[in-house]
Amino acid sequence: MASSLACRCVNSFPQFRNRLFTTTSLPKPNAVVFLKHIACSSIAAAETLTSDAVVVSGDGKYGRKEIISITPRLYDYLLDNVREPQILRELREETSTMRGSQMQVSPDQAQLLAMLVQILGAEKCIEVGVYTGYSSLAVALVLPESGRLVACERDGKALEVAKRYYEQAGVLHKVDVRHGLAADALKLMIQNGEGCSYDFAFVDADKRNYQEYFELLLQLVRVGGIIVIDNVLWHGKVANPLVNDAKTVSIRNFNQGIMEDERVSISMVPIGDGITICRKN
Numbered sequence: 001m002a003s004s005l006a007c008r009c010v011n012s013f014p015q016f017r018n019r020l021f022t023t024t025s026l027p028k029p030n031a032v033v034f035l036k037h038i039a040c041s042s043i044a045a046a047e048t049l050t051s052d053a054v055v056v057s058g059d060g061k062y063g064r065k066e067i068i069s070i071t072p073r074l075y076d077y078l079l080d081n082v083r084e085p086q087i088l089r090e091l092r093e094e095t096s097t098m099r100g101s102q103m104q105v106s107p108d109q110a111q112l113l114a115m116l117v118q119i120l121g122a123e124k125c126i127e128v129g130v131y132t133g134y135s136s137l138a139v140a141l142v143l144p145e146s147g148r149l150v151a152c153e154r155d156g157k158a159l160e161v162a163k164r165y166y167e168q169a170g171v172l173h174k175v176d177v178r179h180g181l182a183a184d185a186l187k188l189m190i191q192n193g194e195g196c197s198y199d200f201a202f203v204d205a206d207k208r209n210y211q212e213y214f215e216l217l218l219q220l221v222r223v224g225g226i227i228v229i230d231n232v233l234w235h236g237k238v239a240n241p242l243v244n245d246a247k248t249v250s251i252r253n254f255n256q257g258i259m260e261d262e263r264v265s266i267s268m269v270p271i272g273d274g275i276t277i278c279r280k281n
């Protein structure tokens, strides 16, 4: 059984042929065990080779360059390789029972945001759209003691959860919570003369106001600073011309505008629901 399975795999995938040949010299019981092993690993390999874990662009001009496509198994593997601090895990688990929990950034995204903040050596940060605080806590945790994060959120109930976790994590003193409309908070900061003084900003709020947040944040962030925009791939809908609801159109237009905007260098990254990292030039 095992050997016929292995043979089928090997016939389908010639690259395993050499491995099968080595088993013919083994004593029989070992050979069967080894063949079973080969059969299993060949099946796994075959699964991978036949899975949709790699894709090529549908546009011929990019040739046959293969890139990775996240499958559930691969995403689980990726998550297994995220170093999620215990306090973030607890917040994520508590939030998972709440309405809107799908809005939270993923652990791999939060880890990337924290790393960008660390690479920048950021001291002054802004978040637009805090919810229960997962991404803002990830940032606050890596800020130096002298660092500050302005956290803008209109939902008072969600903010209560966020503040409880900032306190538990010992970073409450680093977070300046602004309860209310984010655009109002950003305009006030500009009026207060805080322009060009921030190192890092993360936008993860109402999609239809992305352009306004971006313009305000461009005034607040210094040259060389970074603005990260979440949900730029919008569950893949941005790439489907048949989807034209207000949010999708708004994100699509925003992406097109950023593409042509020479005030920033950009990198669109397919992590979570897609982010664009913009560096102010």
Ligand SMILES: C[S@@+](CC[C@H](N)C(=O)[O-])C[C@H]1O[C@@H](n2cnc3c(N)ncnc32)[C@H](O)[C@@H]1O
Residues within 6 Å of the ligand: 103, 104, 105, 128, 129, 130, 131, 132, 133, 134, 135, 136, 152, 153, 154, 155, 158, 180, 181, 182, 183, 204, 205, 206
């Ligand atoms: C996608 S969630 C943020 C998730 C958060 N970054 C996290 O990782 O947990 C978007 C949040 O933006 C808030 N929001 C939406 N429009 C807003 C506005 N105009 N001003 C302030 N907050 C807003 C919502 O209340 C919601 O909590």
